[in-house]
Amino acid sequence: MKRKIYDYLIKWKNLKENKMPLILYGARQVGKTYIVTEFGKNNYKNMVYVNFEQDEKIIPYFETSVSPENIIKVLENFYNTEIIPYGTLIFFDEIQNCNRALTSLKYFTEQAPEYDIIAAGSLLGVSINREKYSFPVGKVIMKTVYPLDFEEFLWANNKELLIKEIKESFGQNKPINETLHKEALELYKEFLIVGGMPMVVESYLKKTETIKYTEIQNLILSAYTADMAKYTENSQSIKTISAYESIPNQLGKENKKFQFSMIQKGARASIFGESIDWLINAGLVLKCDRTTRGDVPPNMYTDISAFKIYMSDVGLLSNKAKITSNNLNEYNQLYRGAITENYVANQLVQNGYELYYWETTNGSEVDFIIIKDEKIIPIEVKTSEKTKSKSLNSFIKQYKPEYSIRISSKNFGFENGIKSVPLYATFLI
Numbered sequence: 001m002k003r004k005i006y007d008y009l010i011k012w013k014n015l016k017e018n019k020m021p022l023i024l025y026g027a028r029q030v031g032k033t034y035i036v037t038e039f040g041k042n043n044y045k046n047m048v049y050v051n052f053e054q055d056e057k058i059i060p061y062f063e064t065s066v067s068p069e070n071i072i073k074v075l076e077n078f079y080n081t082e083i084i085p086y087g088t089l090i091f092f093d094e095i096q097n098c099n100r101a102l103t104s105l106k107y108f109t110e111q112a113p114e115y116d117i118i119a120a121g122s123l124l125g126v127s128i129n130r131e132k133y134s135f136p137v138g139k140v141i142m143k144t145v146y147p148l149d150f151e152e153f154l155w156a157n158n159k160e161l162l163i164k165e166i167k168e169s170f171g172q173n174k175p176i177n178e179t180l181h182k183e184a185l186e187l188y189k190e191f192l193i194v195g196g197m198p199m200v201v202e203s204y205l206k207k208t209e210t211i212k213y214t215e216i217q218n219l220i221l222s223a224y225t226a227d228m229a230k231y232t233e234n235s236q237s238i239k240t241i242s243a244y245e246s247i248p249n250q251l252g253k254e255n256k257k258f259q260f261s262m263i264q265k266g267a268r269a270s271i272f273g274e275s276i277d278w279l280i281n282a283g284l285v286l287k288c289d290r291t292t293r294g295d296v297p298p299n300m301y302t303d304i305s306a307f308k309i310y311m312s313d314v315g316l317l318s319n320k321a322k323i324t325s326n327n328l329n330e331y332n333q334l335y336r337g338a339i340t341e342n343y344v345a346n347q348l349v350q351n352g353y354e355l356y357y358w359e360t361t362n363g364s365e366v367d368f369i370i371i372k373d374e375k376i377i378p379i380e381v382k383t384s385e386k387t388k389s390k391s392l393n394s395f396i397k398q399y400k401p402e403y404s405i406r407i408s409s410k411n412f413g414f415e416n417g418i419k420s421v422p423l424y425a426t427f428l429i
Contacts, residue, residue, distance in 0.1 A: 001198055002155045003031060005145055009039045012141065013116065021105040021117040021136075023095075025124045026145040027283035027312055028227070029220050031198040032120040033093055035145070040089040044116070048075050048083060052101065053094035059101075066104035068112035085114035092119040106136035120145075126231055126281045144283070146350045147196030147313045150188065151427045156201055157187065170421065170428045173414040181411050181422065188424040192339055193325045195315015196346070217319040224284055232278060239263075240275040244284065247311055248321040251338035257290070258309045269305075276309070286310045286345050288355035291369060294376060294399035298356035298369050308357065310345040317342050336383045340423065341367060344381050344407060347426040364391040370429075375402050379429070382408035392418075405429065 005024075012022050024032050040047035052059060061074045072083050075090065083090065095102050101119070108117055119140075148156070154163050162180060169176040176184075194204045194213060197220060203213040228240045246263045250256065258276075260267040279285040290306040291298040311317040318324075318339060328336070345355055348368060358366040358378065368379040378401060380392040385408060396404055396417065404418045413420040421429065 001031070001034075001148075001152075001202065003035050003148070003152060005035055005143070006039060008143060009035070009118075010043070013043060019113050019116075020109045020139060020141050021119060022141045022143065023105070023124070024118065024120045024143055024145050025283070026122070027147075028122040028223055029197050029199060030145050030147050030283075032122075032145045034198065036089075036091055036093075036118050036120060040091060040118075044089040045084055045087040046081060047089040047091060048079050048081055049091045049093065050075065050079075050101075051093045052097040056097075059098050062098055062100035062104065066100055066107055068104070068108050068115065071104055072112075072115070083115070086116065088116070090115060090117045092117065094121060095119040096121040096123050103136065106139040109136070109139040123227060123231055123282055126278055147315075147346070148198065148201055149196060149347055149350045149427045150191055150424060153191050153194075153196060153201060154187065156205060159187070162187075166425050167428065169412045170425050173412055173419065175411040175413060176422075178411070184422065184424040185409055189328060190325060192314055192328065192343060193318045193323065195313040195318070197313055197315060200315060214319060214324075217316055221316060221319065224282075227282065228278070231282075236274065236278075239272055240278050243272050243275040244279055245320075247285065247309055248317065250309060251317070251342065252321070252335050256308050256338065256341070257306050279309075284312055286312055286349055286355060288345060288357055288368070290359050291356045292358070292360065294358055294366075294369065294378065294395055294401070296376075297371060298354070298358075298376070302356070306359070310342045310355075312346065314339060314343040314346055337381070340383045341381055343423075344368065344379070344426055348379075348429065351427070351429060358395060360394075364394045366391055366395050372429075377401060377403065377405060379405045379407060382406065384408065385410045 024036065026032060037049070050058060058078055061078070062071070064070070076083055092101050105117065105119065108115055151163060162184060165176055165180050166184060194200060197217070200213045200216050203211060203216050225241055228244070229237045232240055242263050250258050250262055260269055260272050263272055280287055286309070288308040288310065290303045291301050292303060293301040321335070323339065344367070348370065349355060353370045356369040358369050366378045367381040370377050370379060378392060378395045380389050392404060392406065405421055406418050407421050407423055407426055409423055410420050411422060
């Protein structure tokens with residue numbers, strides 16, 4: 001399955017200066033192990049694959065010494081494989097299970113940069129015991145791996161020509177052929193249900209598989225819940241699971257601001273704040289902060305008491321909300337708007353944007369605010385072709401941005417300073 005992260009790995013391999021071990025992190029099942037394994041097979045003479053979750057017997061060897069010289073000898077003996085400088089890829093998978101291996105990356109940077117090392121972990125942000133072992137800050141390159149974005153979903157569906165037409169229309173602000181527009185919208189609607197988890201997409205494409213893609217989504221969600229129980233104390237795990245389970249209801253209301261009282265009666269940030277942080281650090285949710293100004297960088301006027309929480313994959317949200325391709329249009333506008341917002345949030349984060357929304361005391365709200373080319377750009381999200389928005393007009397009148405973006409089911413265009421972007425082209429923003 002073609003992934004954008006693969007090109008990043010090639011660039012990392014070819015670095016001539018400041019080459020450091022690479023850490024890939026992100027939620028479980030986003031495809032970290034698969035893509036690194038394929039990368040290793042295609043670009044190195046050989047690869048040493050160390051899975052600290054499966055190969056527990058190797059962990060004690062890291063307790064004695066984490067010097068590169070010692071580790072290379074241990075790996076060669078343990079896996080009966082020669083490790084060649086610049087020619088062997090060393091892959092430390094599930095590295096959160098071996099803190100000393102994580103610490104060792106610092107010494108490879110300082111003492112043995114001739115060895116190419118990639119580490120991957122699903123819960124690095126929540127499972128590392130920082131009191132005992134130091135994280136190699138400044139000694140590693142870190143990169144987040146996300147589920148497939150919509151362009152990758154189109155690749156998986158062999159729609160390269162459609163992608164070409166979409167990119168041309170986006171760049172020229174001109175309508176795409178109406179037949180192609182409708183085809184892309186239908187694929188977008190499928191993506192809302194399927195999402196971008198690689199195993200789910202693979203099952204969706206193999207329609208004859210005995211296990212349905214929805215069942216794989218259920219398995220992934222169950223694995224996430226198991227992690228919450230495994231990597232938190234009992235009292236905390238209950239809170240974390242409850243916070244995660246509340247997300248569909250949080251997004252299904254008119255005011256999508258996260259409300260602790262929707263988790264349970266009397267809940268407060270002081271009780272559930274740690275659970276929200278755990279979900280964010282585990283890569284299971286995305287946080288969108290409120291900003292009250294539109295003429296300065298959003299983080300300058302962030303209201304820490306108000307935020308929205310989106311799930312990291314829109315397909316998993318649809319699964320939890322019991323939405324299918326058959327009943328999507330039956331849901332009211334409010335919930336379809338929530339699913340659409342979640343989709344846009346996923347795409348923006350995958351393109352490197354921090355998430356903010358703009359809201360005023362009089363109730364005006366713009367769904368997303370981004371900084372693009374050092375300019376503040378408001379983004380309004382609509383589920384249909386009905387695109388009138390008092391809030392966006394209010395923002396434009398008050399802050400006069402160079403241009404605004406309206407994402408909807410309308411075709412491409414540019415009018416009155418507003419760039420019209422069809423929902424399926426969000427990956428190009």
